[in-house]
Amino acid sequence: MAISEHIPIKADTDVLAARQKGRALGLQAGFASIDITLLATAISELARNILLYAREGEIELRLLHEGGRRGVMVVASDQGPGIADIERALQDGFSTSGGLGLGLPGVKRLMDSFEIRSLPGQGTVVTAVKWELR
Amino acid sequence: MDVPVLKQGPYLIATVQSALTDADLAQLRRTLVEQVGRYRSRGLIVDVTAVDVLDSFACRTLRDIAHMTGFRGAETVIVGIHADLAFAMVQLGLSLEGVATALDLEEGLAYLNRKQRAAKAAAPGLRPPAGKSPTRDRRGH
Numbered sequence: 298m299a300i301s302e303h304i305p306i307k308a309d310t311d312v313l314a315a316r317q318k319g320r321a322l323g324l325q326a327g328f329a330s331i332d333i334t335l336l337a338t339a340i341s342e343l344a345r346n347i348l349l350y351a352r353e354g355e356i357e358l359r360l361l362h363e364g365g366r367r368g369v370m371v372v373a374s375d376q377g378p379g380i381a382d383i384e385r386a387l388q389d390g391f392s393t394s395g396g397l398g399l400g401l402p403g404v405k406r407l408m409d410s411f412e413i414r415s416l417p418g419q420g421t422v423v424t425a426v427k428w429e430l431r
Numbered sequence: 432m433d434v435p436v437l438k439q440g441p442y443l444i445a446t447v448q449s450a451l452t453d454a455d456l457a458q459l460r461r462t463l464v465e466q467v468g469r470y471r472s473r474g475l476i477v478d479v480t481a482v483d484v485l486d487s488f489a490c491r492t493l494r495d496i497a498h499m500t501g502f503r504g505a506e507t508v509i510v511g512i513h514a515d516l517a518f519a520m521v522q523l524g525l526s527l528e529g530v531a532t533a534l535d536l537e538e539g540l541a542y543l544n545r546k547q548r549a550a551k552a553a554a555p556g557l558r559p560p561a562g563k564s565p566t567r568d569r570r571g572h
Contacts, residue, residue, distance in 0.1 A: 309453035316484055317450070334484065334515035338523060341486040400487070403523035 300325070300360040304344075306375075307353045312344040315356045319369065322358050326367040327429050336369055336427045339407040343373035343423055346400050351377020351420065361426065368428040371408070376420040383415055434459050436466060441473040442543055443505075444536070450483045456492040463496055467505045474543035475500050478536055480511030490525045497530040506546055508532065510539040 300322070304315045319340040323333040340356060347354035354375025361368040380386045387401050401423075405411040408425040415421040432455050437444045443466055445459065467475060477493065479485065485493075497507035508531045512520075533539040 313450055313452050320483065331515045331518060334519050335522065337484050338486055338519040341484050342523065345486060345488060403487075403525075406522040406524075407519065 302358045304356045304358070305353070306344045306347045306356055306373075309348065312341055312348065315344045315358075316341045319358055319371065322360055322369050323427070326360055326369050328369075328427070329430055332427060332430060335407045336371075339404045339425060339427070340371055342400050342404050342407075343371060343425070346423075347373060347375045347377070351375030354420075361428075366428055366431060368409075368426050370424065370426045372422065372424050374420065374422040379417040379419055379421055380413075380415040381417045383413055387413070434462070436462060438466075438470050438472075439540075441471075441547070442476060442540070443467065443470060443472045443474070444476045444478065446478045446481075448481050451489070453488055456489060460492055460496050460499070464499045464503065467500045467503050472500075472505045473547060475505050475507045476536065476539045476543070477507065477509050478511045478539075479509060479516075480513070480535070482511075482516070485512070485516050485520055485525070487523065487525060490520065490527065494528055494530055497527075506531065506543060508539040508542050510535055 302318055302322070304311060304318060306312065306315065316337040320333050320337045323336045328336065340358075344356055347356070354373065354377065357372040357374070359370040359372070361370050387405065401413070404423070404425060409428050410426045412424045413421065432449055432451060434445050434447050434451070434455070437446070443463065445463060447459075451459070463475060466472070475496075477496065482489070493509055497509070500507050509527065510533045512532060531542060533542050
C-alpha cells in the first residue's frame with residue numbers, strides 16, 4: 298500500500314502546504330517529534346529552492362515500508378535551469394541566488410539519504426528519505 | 432495570518448501564533464519596523480513558540496527585523512525557539528548572527544530590562560522616557 302501525495306509548488310503558500318503534509322506523513326510513519334521537525338524543515342527548504350531557482354515545480358511525498366521500517370520519501374522536482382556544478386552546490390556556503398538558499402548541504406544533513414540529479418537547462422530532481430528511528 | 436503585536440511599556444511583543452508564509456513574514460517585518468517608530472519602543476520581543484519550522488527565509492527575516500529595528504534604536508530578542516527547532520536550524524546551518532535570544536517571554540523581558548538599566552546607568556538623560564516625546568511636551572505649552 299503506497300501513500301503518495303503530489304504538491305505543486307508555485308507560491309509561498311505551497312511551501313507551507315508541503316511541509317504541513319510532510320508533518321502529517323511523518324506522524325503516520327511513527328516519527329518522533331524531532332524527526333518530524335527535521336523532515337518538515339527539509340521539505341520547506343526544498344520547496345523554497347524550487348520557487349527560488351525554477352519558479353515552479355512539484356514536491357512528491359511518499360510513505361515507505363521497508364523491512365518493517367517506515368519512512369518518508371521526498372522527491373522535489375522542477376524543470377528549471379538545473380545545476381551546472383552539483384559538487385559545488387553541495388558545499389556549505391554555496392548559493393547562486395544572493396545567499397538565500399543555503400539549501401542542499403543542510404537538507405542532506407536533515408535527512409537520512411539524499412540524492413540529486415540535475416542537467417543544465419532541463420531541471421533538477423532531489424530525492425531524500427527520512428526513516429523512523431528504531 | 433496576522434501576528435498580534437502588543438505594546439507593553441517601552442517594549443513591543445509580537446507573538447507568532449501559527450506557521451507563517453513568506454508574505455506573512457515580510458508583512459511582520461514591515462509592521463514591526465514601523466511600530467517601533469510609532470510607539471518609540473526601546474525593545475522588541477518576537478515570540479516564535481508556536482512556529483513549526485524556521486527555515487532559511489524565516490531565519491533571515493528574523494535577522495532583518497532585529498537589524499532594522501536596531502537601526503531605529505530598539506533591541507530585539509527572539510524567544511521561544513524550542514529544542515527540535517534549534518536542532519533543525521543547526522543541522523541546516525542557520526545562524527541568527529548576533530541577534531539576542533532568550534528561552535521564553537519572561538527571560539526575554541528580563542533581558543530587555545537589564546539592557547535598559549545598563550543603558551540608563553551609562554548615559555543618564557540621553558533619551559527621554561518612552562511615550563513622552565520632546566515635541567509633544569513643547570506643543571503642550
